[in-house]
């Protein structure tokens with residue numbers, strides 16, 4: 001009997017999403033009795049009337065492993081539990097359409113759902129599973145902050161992009177005798193920042209895990225300038241905060257967008273350095289969504305391809321309520337309860353020791 005599987009990609013786009021879709025479809029088609037479809041823009045496609053669901057054929061997925069983004073679109077707004085509805089007075093409220101969506105899946109003959117996303121998406125997977133939907137998760141995020149997997153695809157691409165940007169900024173810093181600050185993504189984790197700072201040889205790296213003391217950064221800069229180096233580069237994670245301070249963020253009034261939009265860490269650091277007496281010319285660069293765009297590096301394509309194949313095996317074996325995970329060197333499955341947990345860099349992580357070992361100032 002034919003079986004139908006629906007893929008969704010949720011949250012921020014991430015290099016490697018298309019490689020997962022391709023490998024899942026390729027593996028499913030080896031079985032001859034599986035049809036794979038994709039709901040456009042996460043669950044919003046199936047919730048819309050008329051539904052926006054795309055058949056994923058061999059032709060549709062051919063060659064897409066090299067493409068950034070996701071061919072079935074993504075969103076971090078809406079979804080089954082927070083569907084925005086405009087009220088008569090013009091304001092918005094969100095409604096829970098999860099039961100209706102699960103019924104719709106049954107009516108459309110969907111036997112399994114695969115939710116490719118980060119912790120927010122897997123929280124949705126868990127709630128839907130608890131309500132009876134046969135669902136599995138596949139972990140995705142450039143932030144690499146999911147506790148239940150060694151790595152997520154997209155992360156190595158983000159680190160590569162950030163490192164190449166840092167290399168370029170070093171040449172400008174050195175030519176102009178400036179201090180250049182580069183802000184990278186990562187939410188509450190410093191994974192992208194610390195990896196890129198080590199790869200690119202930054203003088204300081206400020207991460208959410210170590211609230212920084214501006215005097216410690218000033219001390220490093222003064223010593224470096226005394227030593228004759230007239231320039232420096234600092235990598236700061238978007239979620240970094242000063243000692244006794246908070247993260248820097250902006251309010252977004254996009255309907256249905258519920259995340260905290262981290263923003264302004266680099267600009268704030270420049271001000272703090274100036275106030276502390278830094279007399280270098282300072283420029284800041286915010287890498288932003290450049291870190292999520294474009295073609296995935298080979299590592300991410302390989303990891304994503306492994307995740308797609310493993311995801312299909314889990315669907316075939318009806319291992320619902322679980323997420324694919326990478327525990328070197330294997331792909332395994334873990335309960336969704338574990339999948340929703342995030343992780344920061346532990347202070348005794350070898351990356352922290354390595355950074356200290358090459359005199360990168362961590363602001364403490």
Ligand code: F6P
Nearest residue numbers: 012076141142143185186187262
């Ligand atoms: O989780 C991925 C990520 O890129 C974070 O690093 C960042 O904080 C956030 O998404 C940005 O989200 P948006 O694309 O909604 O601005």
